[in-house]
Amino acid sequence: MTDATAVTGASAEARRPFVSLLAQDDHTKRRNAAEARFKAYGLGAVIIGLFFLVVLFVSIIANGLPAFTRMVVQLDFTLTQEQFDDAESKLLKTGAYQAYFVEGFDKALSERGVEVEYDAAALDRLIGKVGSIMRDFYLANPDKLGEEVVFDLPTSSRVDGYFNGRLKREDVSDSRFLQVTDLDLADELHEAGIIKSDFNWTFITGTDSGVDNPGGAGIGASVIGSFFMMVVVLVLSLPIGVAASIYLEEFAPKNWFTDLIEVNISNLAAVPSIVFGILGLAVFIQFAGLPQSAPLVGGLVLTLMTLPTIIISTRASLKAVPPSIRDAALGVGASKMQSVFHHVLPLAMPGILTGTIIGLAQALGETAPLLLIGMVGFVARGYPDNFLTGFTEANSAMPAQIYTWAARADASFYEKAWGGIIVLLLFLMTMNIIAIILRRRFERRW
Amino acid sequence: MKTMQTEAAEARLGATMNAAKETKISARNVQVYYGDTHALRDVDVDLESRTVTAFIGPSGCGKSTFLRCLNRMNDTIDVARVEGEIKIDGEDIYDKQVDPVQLRAKVGMVFQKPNPFPKSIYDNIAYGPRIHGLARSKGDLDEIVERALRRGAIWEEVKDRLNAPGTGLSGGQQQRLCIARAVATEPEVLLMDEPCSALDPIATAKVEELIDELRENYTIVIVTHSMQQAARVSQRTAMFHLGELVEFGDTKTIFTNPSEKRTQDYITGRFG
Amino acid sequence: MxxxxxxxxxxxxxxxxxxxxxxxxxxxxxxxxxxxxxxxxxxxxxxxxxxxxxxxxxxxxxxxxxxxxxxxxxxxxxxxxxxxxxxxxxxxxxxxxxxxxxxxxxxxxxxxxxxxxxxxxxxxxxxxxxxxxxxxxxxxxxxxxxxxxxxxxxxxxxxxxxxxxxxxxxxxxxxxxxxxxxxxxxxRARNVVETTIRYILIGAASIAILTTIGIVLSLIFNTAEFFRLYAWTDFFFGTTWAPSFSGRGGSSELGFVPLLWGTLYISLIALAVSVPIGLFAAIYLSEYASPRMRSFAKPLIEVLAGIPTIVYGLFALLTVGPLLLSVFGDGGLGWMKAGTAVMTAGLVMGIMLIPFVSSLSDDIINAVPQAMRDGSLGLGATHSETVRQVVLPAALPGIVGAILLAASRAIGETMIVVLGAGAAAKLSLNPFEAMTTVTAKIVSQLTGDSDFASPEALVAFALGMTLFIITLGLNILALYIVRKYREQYE
Known part of the structure; x- marks a missing residue:
């Protein structure tokens, strides 16, 4: 210890004068200021992150909620059998219905003591072709003739937009779709309670309506499309994922083949989703000849995407089962396979299901691969005929439908896209909540 | 069984008997709580400057807890709460005005497991002087680093590879590096929390030798599980049991003629 | 039958x-x-x-x-x-x-x-x-x-x-x-059954390999076909992207450089947004925040990661784009012509990546042993000095890995750029201009009307191939770094 003794002459205390702990020197003050700044940056980052979250949700809700309501013209109306026969005998049938409707409309106005000037064309601009709507209704429900029927006739998308603020009065120029005077009429009718806000069931249950009818667009068909895709994903990815995880976690020997599988799984988890779309297009559609835009193909592609997620979480839950359980089973003479399937797997099941639900939620929101397999170009105008054709018939899916609406030129569809996002997020939220409940309820600490 | 008051009185008595040296640290009525657990109760003790004081006692007795009170390392644990009064050089270190950063510069610490930073040997030592602004120039810093490494009795072994990572040293070298690192900030007190528990006997011997030499300049407090080590390196010994200070006095007295039965039982290996 | x-x-x-x-x-x-x-x-x-x-x-x-x-x-x-x-x-x-x-x-x-x-x-x-x-x-x-x-x-x-x-x-x-x-x-019936089940399990595990093979094959064949029709030098070094709209013409210019530039530029902006915010948020949550704050803020930030990219795409197109336009557009500073721009897509992508960076960094910072922090605090370092000079350098490899993974995400992201970045391929430095990316062009070339055998459609596979190779390289590198880092502290 020669080197230590060489410097012991100078005492630490002797060299440094007494410094009180009660007062901070300048250097310490500066350091503490830096400390405070650093902490503030961190807090700032957290707040910015949360701020973005709030902005995102406010923007979704503010823009999307109007999609769930619509303005309707509500009218009690009675058409007698004679009037029906009369109208049906005319050459211009819808014109005749229109005339009856205007009659009823006038009556309703005078009952409520409203006096406005309007013409039949204005009514058409407000609520579309009244005559044909009436005719279709009475042709379909002849028993309603002579009874009082409450009609909820949806207003045109422009009028709808006017009431929910999408369309400003200043921006309206007279066209064959809408004239400024129509807005005065709409305002009066709104005050009189003839135009009122109503829950838009069409949006929930309806199908996509084509580019020229934003008012009639609904997300229902694509919810069904998504449902069929999720059925495919669940039916394929859960058993395959669990089987693969069991092999890798319980049986796989340590060799190059196992390593290859491991490397592949961790890489597939990070491959861009669009590449899976290319795979789906080339393999499932071009090579295997499966139908375009079919939920089956979408489901297959999403299965391949979801598998790594499910495998990773399943392996984590298998790993969490303590080895003592396996030893106990082997100790009473069970085979390795029996110990895994009888003991380990049931214990890991809650974790596996949680992981699967989260994987499904991811798959449900995935859009990019669906673009390439043709789910976007397709206008989902109808529901599948039965359960089996649901898989193979061309359909849309929720995220694809949202994209389709967002990409349309008519800005009225944006509201539908936001509304679609609310529906999509509600599904995702439900799935995640189920996953959280599962985890909370069955989580086991060893 | 004696009452608590008499124990405390005897502990104080032990402190006053050696009043020849000045008191560096004095603790009065110290209580520590971890959440709802009362981990340390009613500790009264006076530690002298330029003396090695050993804290002994079975695991979980509160000796490390008390050690960590002396440089307020317990502040970094969310649930820990310290009550009572601890004075260093007559200043209450738990006073609101006291900045723990400044306190820790004055009261250095060496930990149970060697914990060199993942940096070069040079940077490990220079870290403290840099953050405390002790060096005015590169030359100054080089000097400080060399002096600290010499004091840590490791200079000869590492002088040719100051830029090698500190984590590449052996366990014993790492611990001496950590001692040198603590010394580099020129503290007045050195706290050592079982500094040899992770080391082999040869490395332990070197570190003990080092502690003995450092005694000339520093007030050293060492927590140890090894009775032999306490007997070898310390002049004063405090015995803790179940969160209480059982006995405090000259090491020789404690080991040859303890006044407490619990101390005797522990020293003779009946528990702990 | x-x-x-x-x-x-x-x-x-x-x-x-x-x-x-x-x-x-x-x-x-x-x-x-x-x-x-x-x-x-x-x-x-x-x-x-x-x-x-x-x-x-x-x-x-x-x-x-x-x-x-x-x-x-x-x-x-x-x-x-x-x-x-x-x-x-x-x-x-x-x-x-x-x-x-x-x-x-x-x-x-x-x-x-x-x-x-x-x-x-x-x-x-x-x-x-x-x-x-x-x-x-x-x-x-x-x-x-x-x-x-x-x-x-x-x-x-x-x-x-x-x-x-x-x-x-x-x-x-x-x-x-x-x-x-x-x-x-x-x-020995049980042994037969169990062997069969074992092979079924192996088969299931091999699907990962089959998927990779499927991806590689579907890319390779079509890419080779594309390079038969179109010179690879023109593709990799061409600076103009102008596919002809007829779908069968030979007059298309399919230069990869502007697409790569758009991709990298947008990714860069996304990382510039997400890395500082994500990293600081992770530091704050793991080093400073009280347990209550942590249990509340961490899941909330992670909600951002669970939101589908189509939502971010719409957010870019309809909220952020118009917002930026009102500040930087003709009414404001005059730098921006339309809502869809590199900045719009980059910003929104950055928001999307914040939780990605923060939760990965959080894991990595937590993996740094407490002894390291104690050592620094015991020397009288402030908390921030400890974080900056001890914890972060120790966690650096892991954080670099996390950033590489985030970069790979950004490069492969599709919906945000399809909706938020614009469609014109440009080589420009102005972040307020519309540009396009590799992924956006894969979508537009494969969803258009062009014949599948034409270079205009086949180019998408070449783009997909490049994208796959770039992201694969980033992923492997990142996973390797992160694994090495983990081993260091295990």
Whole structure:
């Protein structure tokens, strides 16, 4: 210890004068200021992150909620059998219905003591072709003739937009779709309670309506499309994922083949989703000849995407089962396979299901691969005929439908896209909540 | 069984008997709580400057807890709460005005497991002087680093590879590096929390030798599980049991003629 | 016999086999289960497995091979002079398939007898009309060569299906008989069943490899085809991206550089947003925040990661874009022409990546041992000095890995750029200009109207290939770094 003794002459205390702990020197003050700044940056980052979250949700809700309501013209109306026969005998049938409707409309106005000037064309601009709507209704429900029927006739998308603020009065120029005077009429009718806000069931249950009818667009068909895709994903990815995880976690020997599988799984988890779309297009559609835009193909592609997620979480839950359980089973003479399937797997099941639900939620929101397999170009105008054709018939899916609406030129569809996002997020939220409940309820600490 | 008051009185008595040296640290009525657990109760003790004081006692007795009170390392644990009064050089270190950063510069610490930073040997030592602004120039810093490494009795072994990572040293070298690192900030007190528990006997011997030499300049407090080590390196010994200070006095007295039965039982290996 | 009937028959055989195998084993032990080597159900299962596994394997292979073989046969039988001017054998074959499908439908709907379908001649009947009458639309008139080939195709298919039925059912029966014969009390049925299950497990695990192979093959073949039509030097070094809209013209310029630039520029902005915010948020949450704050803020930030990218895309297009436009557009600073721009997409992508960076960094910062922090704090360092000079350098490799993973995400992200970045490929430094990316162009080239065999469509596969290689490289590098880092502290 020669080197230590060489410097012991100078005492630490002797060299440094007494410094009180009660007062901070300048250097310490500066350091503490830096400390405070650093902490503030961190807090700032957290707040910015949360701020973005709030902005995102406010923007979704503010823009999307109007999609769930619509303005309707509500009218009690009675058409007698004679009037029906009369109208049906005319050459211009819808014109005749229109005339009856205007009659009823006038009556309703005078009952409520409203006096406005309007013409039949204005009514058409407000609520579309009244005559044909009436005719279709009475042709379909002849028993309603002579009874009082409450009609909820949806207003045109422009009028709808006017009431929910999408369309400003200043921006309206007279066209064959809408004239400024129509807005005065709409305002009066709104005050009189003839135009009122109503829950838009069409949006929930309806199908996509084509580019020229934003008012009639609904997300229902694509919810069904998504449902069929999720059925495919669940039916394929859960058993395959669990089987693969069991092999890798319980049986796989340590060799190059196992390593290859491991490397592949961790890489597939990070491959861009669009590449899976290319795979789906080339393999499932071009090579295997499966139908375009079919939920089956979408489901297959999403299965391949979801598998790594499910495998990773399943392996984590298998790993969490303590080895003592396996030893106990082997100790009473069970085979390795029996110990895994009888003991380990049931214990890991809650974790596996949680992981699967989260994987499904991811798959449900995935859009990019669906673009390439043709789910976007397709206008989902109808529901599948039965359960089996649901898989193979061309359909849309929720995220694809949202994209389709967002990409349309008519800005009225944006509201539908936001509304679609609310529906999509509600599904995702439900799935995640189920996953959280599962985890909370069955989580086991060893 | 004696009452608590008499124990405390005897502990104080032990402190006053050696009043020849000045008191560096004095603790009065110290209580520590971890959440709802009362981990340390009613500790009264006076530690002298330029003396090695050993804290002994079975695991979980509160000796490390008390050690960590002396440089307020317990502040970094969310649930820990310290009550009572601890004075260093007559200043209450738990006073609101006291900045723990400044306190820790004055009261250095060496930990149970060697914990060199993942940096070069040079940077490990220079870290403290840099953050405390002790060096005015590169030359100054080089000097400080060399002096600290010499004091840590490791200079000869590492002088040719100051830029090698500190984590590449052996366990014993790492611990001496950590001692040198603590010394580099020129503290007045050195706290050592079982500094040899992770080391082999040869490395332990070197570190003990080092502690003995450092005694000339520093007030050293060492927590140890090894009775032999306490007997070898310390002049004063405090015995803790179940969160209480059982006995405090000259090491020789404690080991040859303890006044407490619990101390005797522990020293003779009946528990702990 | 239709495939699903074959499947059902084999399944029924398997069920019967299960029952019989179980009974036979029990009978051989005189009804005493204890004399059996395995549990009775294993004997049943082994028969069912032998019935199903091999026959289904044969069925799958047959289903894949038959169309390829028949295709080749039929294509070979078409005389080269029958291929019409301006058409190719490939196009003709798709006509053949369509006509054959049409004839199938006509027969199944009863509009034609099967003899009719086999003997009909285009010289005497307008096949297109007759098929049109039952709702099968054909693009062009059906020539005699096509019709004959289609009939040949149907005949071969019918024979093929017949043989398939016979072979598959034969294999099933053979397996059934073989396994049933072995079903005896000394037979180690459990081992057989378990070996089979083991192979099934291996098969499931191998799907990951198959997927990768599928991705690589689907990219390679089409990319090679693209480079046959378009010089690879022009693709990789071309600075203009201008596909012709006709879809078949040779005048397209398909330069990769502007797309790469757009991708990198947007990713850079995304990282510039997400890395500081994500990293600081992770530091704050793991080092400073109280447990309550942490348990509340961490899940909330992670909500951002669970939101589908289509939502971010819409957010970029309809909220952020117009917002930026009102500040930097003509009404404000005048730098921006439209809402879709590099900045819009980059910003939104950055928001999306914040939780990605923060939760990865959080894990990594937490992996730094507490002893390291204690050592620094014990020397009198402030918390921030400890974080900056000890924790972060120690965590650096892991954080670099996390950032690389985030970069790979940014480069491969599609929906945000499709909706938020614009469609024009440009080489520009102005972040407020619209640019486009590799992913956006993959989408537009493959969802347009262009013919799949044209360079305009095939270029998407070359783009996909480059994208795959870039992200794969980043991922492997990042995973390697992160793994090395983890090992250091384990």
């Amino acid at each position: 239709p495939v699903h009937w074959i499947v059902l028959i084999v399944l029924a055989l398997a069920v019967i086999g299960y029952v019989m195998g179980r009974q036979k084993a029990l009978a051989s032990a005189g009804g005493n289960i204890r004399d059996l080597h395995s549990l009775p159900s294993y004997y049943g299962s082994s028969v069912a497995i032998f019935t199903m596994v091999f026959s289904f394997l044969v069925l799958i292979v047959w289903l894949i091979a038959q169309p390829i073989v028949i295709e080749n046969q039929v294509a070979g039988s078409i005389p080269p002079e029958a291929v019409r001017e301006g058409s190719t054998l490939g196009l003709m074959m798709s006509d053949v398939r369509r006509v054959a499908d049409g004839l199938d439908q006509a027969v199944s709907q009863g509009a034609m007898t099967s003899e009719d379908a086999a003997s009909i001649r285009s010289e005497f009947t307008d096949v297109r009309d007759r098929l049109g009458a039952i709702g099968v639309a054909l693009g062009s008139d059906v020539g005699p060569a096509v019709l004959r080939a289609a009939q040949h195709y149907r005949a071969l298919n019918a024979t093929g299906n017949l043989f398939m039925t016979i072979v598959v059912l034969g294999v099933a029966l053979a397996g059934f008989g073989f396994a049933l014969m072995r079903s005896h009390k000394d037979f």
